[in-house]
Amino acid sequence: MLSTFLSQVVNGLILGSLIGLIALGYTMVYGIIQLINFAHGEIFMVGSYGGLAMFTYLLPTAIQNQWWFALPLLLIAGAAIAVVVAVLMERFAYRPLRNAPRLAPLITALGVSVALQEAVRVFYPNATAAVPFPKVFVEGTLAIPIGDGIVPIRYTGMLIIVVSLLLAFALNTFVNNSRMGRAMRATSQDRDVARLMGINPDRVIVLTFVLGAALAGVAGILYGADLGLININIGLQNGLFAFTAAVLGGIGNIKGAVAGGLVIGLVKTLGGQYLPGGTPYDYVWIFVVLIAVLVFRPQGFFGETERVRA
Amino acid sequence: MSRRRAVVTAAILAGALALSACGTNREEGGGAAAGACDTSKGTLVVGLVAPLSGNLSALGLGMQNSADLAIDQANQNCTVPGYALRLQAEDDQSLPPIAANAATRLASDANVVGVVGTLNSSTAQTVQPILQQRGIVQISPANTNPTLTQGEAYETAPERPFDNYFRVATTDAVQGPFGAQYLVNTAGKRAIAVIDDGKTYGAGLAAAFAAEAERLGATIVAREKVGENDTDFSGVVTNIRAVNPDAVYYGGEYPAAGPLSAQIAAGGLNIPVMGGDALINAEYVPLGGRPGDLGTSVGAPAEDLESAQQFISDYEAANYVEDYETYGALTYDATNIIINSLVTALNGGDWSEDTRAAVVEAVQATDYEGAAGPVTFDEFGDTTNKLLTVYTVEGDAFVPLETGTYEAG
Numbered sequence: 080m081l082s083t084f085l086s087q088v089v090n091g092l093i094l095g096s097l098i099g100l101i102a103l104g105y106t107m108v109y110g111i112i113q114l115i116n117f118a119h120g121e122i123f124m125v126g127s128y129g130g131l132a133m134f135t136y137l138l139p140t141a142i143q144n145q146w147w148f149a150l151p152l153l154l155i156a157g158a159a160i161a162v163v164v165a166v167l168m169e170r171f172a173y174r175p176l177r178n179a180p181r182l183a184p185l186i187t188a189l190g191v192s193v194a195l196q197e198a199v200r201v202f203y204p205n206a207t208a209a210v211p212f213p214k215v216f217v218e219g220t221l222a223i224p225i226g227d228g229i230v231p232i233r234y235t236g237m238l239i240i241v242v243s244l245l246l247a248f249a250l251n252t253f254v255n256n257s258r259m260g261r262a263m264r265a266t267s268q269d270r271d272v273a274r275l276m277g278i279n280p281d282r283v284i285v286l287t288f289v290l291g292a293a294l295a296g297v298a299g300i301l302y303g304a305d306l307g308l309i310n311i312n313i314g315l316q317n318g319l320f321a322f323t324a325a326v327l328g329g330i331g332n333i334k335g336a337v338a339g340g341l342v343i344g345l346v347k348t349l350g351g352q353y354l355p356g357g358t359p360y361d362y363v364w365i366f367v368v369l370i371a372v373l374v375f376r377p378q379g380f381f382g383e384t385e386r387v388r389a
Numbered sequence: 390m391s392r393r394r395a396v397v398t399a400a401i402l403a404g405a406l407a408l409s410a411c412g413t414n415r416e417e418g419g420g421a422a423a424g425a426c427d428t429s430k431g432t433l434v435v436g437l438v439a440p441l442s443g444n445l446s447a448l449g450l451g452m453q454n455s456a457d458l459a460i461d462q463a464n465q466n467c468t469v470p471g472y473a474l475r476l477q478a479e480d481d482q483s484l485p486p487i488a489a490n491a492a493t494r495l496a497s498d499a500n501v502v503g504v505v506g507t508l509n510s511s512t513a514q515t516v517q518p519i520l521q522q523r524g525i526v527q528i529s530p531a532n533t534n535p536t537l538t539q540g541e542a543y544e545t546a547p548e549r550p551f552d553n554y555f556r557v558a559t560t561d562a563v564q565g566p567f568g569a570q571y572l573v574n575t576a577g578k579r580a581i582a583v584i585d586d587g588k589t590y591g592a593g594l595a596a597a598f599a600a601e602a603e604r605l606g607a608t609i610v611a612r613e614k615v616g617e618n619d620t621d622f623s624g625v626v627t628n629i630r631a632v633n634p635d636a637v638y639y640g641g642e643y644p645a646a647g648p649l650s651a652q653i654a655a656g657g658l659n660i661p662v663m664g665g666d667a668l669i670n671a672e673y674v675p676l677g678g679r680p681g682d683l684g685t686s687v688g689a690p691a692e693d694l695e696s697a698q699q700f701i702s703d704y705e706a707a708n709y710v711e712d713y714e715t716y717g718a719l720t721y722d723a724t725n726i727i728i729n730s731l732v733t734a735l736n737g738g739d740w741s742e743d744t745r746a747a748v749v750e751a752v753q754a755t756d757y758e759g760a761a762g763p764v765t766f767d768e769f770g771d772t773t774n775k776l777l778t779v780y781t782v783e784g785d786a787f788v789p790l791e792t793g794t795y796e797a798g
Contacts, residue, residue, distance in 0.1 A: 080631055083627060083628075083630070083631040086627040086630070086656075087624065087627050090623040090624055090627060093623070094621060094623075200442075207442045207443050207444070207446050208443065208444045208445075208446060208447065208644060208672065209444060209620075209644045209647075209648075209672075209676060211675045211676055211677075219655075220655055220656070220657060222657055228630075228631075229657055231655070231656055231657040233655055306620050306621060306648060306652075307648060307651055307676075307677055308620060308647070308648055308676050308677065309620070310444070310618070310620065310644070312618045313620060316618065347624065348623070348624045348627070351624040351625070351628070352624065352627065352628055357613060357614070357628065358613055358614065358615065358624050358625050358628060359587070359613075359614040359615075361624060
């Protein structure tokens with residue numbers, strides 16, 4: 080049925096653009112310091128909880144119901160908290176290991192991931208169970224009649240697609256056209272030569288973490304607002320998808336992260352609908368696609384073959 | 390991980406100490422020496438294994454408090470001559486491996502007389518064999534999967550796998566069909582989508598429901614599975630929307646069921662979600678459950694039971710932070726059955742690990758008027774009380790619709 084197919088495409092695009100938004104953080108950090116920052120999924124989770132805390136404990140009740148006011152505040156709060164955590168993480172967990180063998184920061188990233196998840200579990204009130212997230216956008220669905228059925232699109236889902244694509248576009252423009260973006264690209268190509276050109280690599284690296292975390296924080300808020308609840312496992316789950324998306328698109332590449340996210344979203348929903356096994360097997364198809372892509376195009380959709388450095 | 394467990398254990402121990410200190414204070418506050426019991430023979434331990442943290446902690450903490458209440462009362466009333474009792478609550482986080490660790494810890498203590506729990510059927514599966522090795526009696530107030538008492542072939546050749554395991558909750562082999570009878574016969578639903586979370590409890594319940602619903606003439610139009618930690622169900626919702634169901638039955642627990650219900654509505658399907666006892670929780674509606682959703686639960690609602698009024702007022706008097714939740718009265722009964730059986734088994738004598746066999750025997754022979762109703766156990770260790778209740782969401786909470794006894798039709 081056409082309406083079913085289109086509904087699943089819509090579901091896939093919503094999930095995919097959210098995953099793409101998170102994947103940008105993975106891909107940028109990898110691009111610049113070749114670190115797979117496994118804690119990035121938890122930054123997404125922390126941003127979500129941070130925004131929720133701001134909403135619950137700081138926002139006056141009168142404003143809570145005004146979504147056009149509460150939503151921007153929430154997005155800023157979520158991004159800000161994610162950024163603070165990411166900067167601390169970079170300063171204390173990764174910078175001391177900047178020149179260590181690559182495996183050391185990778186293991187550290189896993190440790191930071193567990194630490195963040197546990198910190199939220201222990202210190203956030205009632206975080207041991209799923210907590211309801213405020214509906215800070217227009218509730219309900221737009222039902223588009225198509226053929227023999229309807230295609231329902233959640234307003235929050237539209238918000239996710241629009242915001243994600245806008246942010247990805249803005250990031251791409253920033254990296255390609257701004258002075259700081261040029262410094263980022265230079266640092267990713269060769270940190271030492273960039274330093275000789277008067278670029279401070281530490282500042283550039285921090286900025287990379289800041290940008291990635293801000294996007295993840297925004298994604299955390301959008302995710303909560305869309306589904307109406309969050310739990311401490313969302314970082315692990317969506318972080319894994321986002322990491323896969325970054326690899327699929329070619330890690331280090333901004334367009335690739337978004338494309339990878341959309342592919343994963345569509346594979347998950349369409350695979351769950353049409354492939355044998357149904358929804359219980361949708362995760363399987365994601366990783367089947369990942370393996371297939373890695374076999375035939377190891378650098379991902381948009382990736383370049385890795386440069387070997389002297 | 391082990392550090393966290395240490396912290397949690399320390400916190401629980403501190404809590405237990407604080408509670409027992411309160412108990413002592415109360416006795417001394419009473420002033421009269423006549424109130425003090427003879428505890429010259431030492432302290433015996435009743436174990437509890439339940440999720441005290443994690444998604445299902447609301448239910449688990451209600452169980453912990455209810456067991457604590459029963460033990461407090463036994464200590465005050467000098468129920469066990471010569472001994473004081475202590476509750477040792479272990480957190481299983483709803484995870485079978487953690488539950489196994491908890492059971493091992495309890496089994497290694499020679500003073501453990503019996504264990505109350507678990508909440509989840511999946512955790513019971515790992516706890517059962519560990520306690521059996523030491524012959525420790527286990528009574529669950531909440532496990533509903535039929536295989537726990539009647540073996541894998543419970544439908545054709547039931548065989549009891551563990552003679553030390555009992556439960557005061559009735560099984561999904563009863564609960565699922567009971568729900569089906571309501572949804573098909575009373576609510577008149579004919580095209581039902583069945584979804585489960587693939588866990589021991591959820592899958593078993595959904596299968597039992599589906600079989601009875603089909604027998605009653607309904608069509609199972611879709612059969613789907615979701616992950617218990619999933620939060621985005623839009624794929625599943627689109628799948629079932631394509632087949633136009635007039636109701637959804639969900640075999641699983643409220644942390645997934647709430648958002649599933651909300652997303653079914655968001656997907657343009659205005660149909661009720663029905664589930665089992667694991668849906669009946671105060672958090673179900675805040676997480677997305679809608680008015681009109683349905684759930685069955687074992688026993689009758691404690692508030693409506695004449696026999697449970699004493700339990701409720703005692704629970705409130707004890708000022709626990711958390712509500713007693715769905716399994717409070719049943720946990721209270723399970724704990725009291727262990728205590729009473731201990732008294733019978735001791736028969737005035739001294740405790741040794743050999744007494745455990747006598748405790749199991751005494752539990753098997755139980756004939757007890759509990760807060761949640763009369764309890765006797767059949768040859769499998771299942772309660773003979775097959776009372777169930779259908780609840781529905783009104784406003785932001787479940788309210789009982791009708792209570793009945795399941796009869797295979």
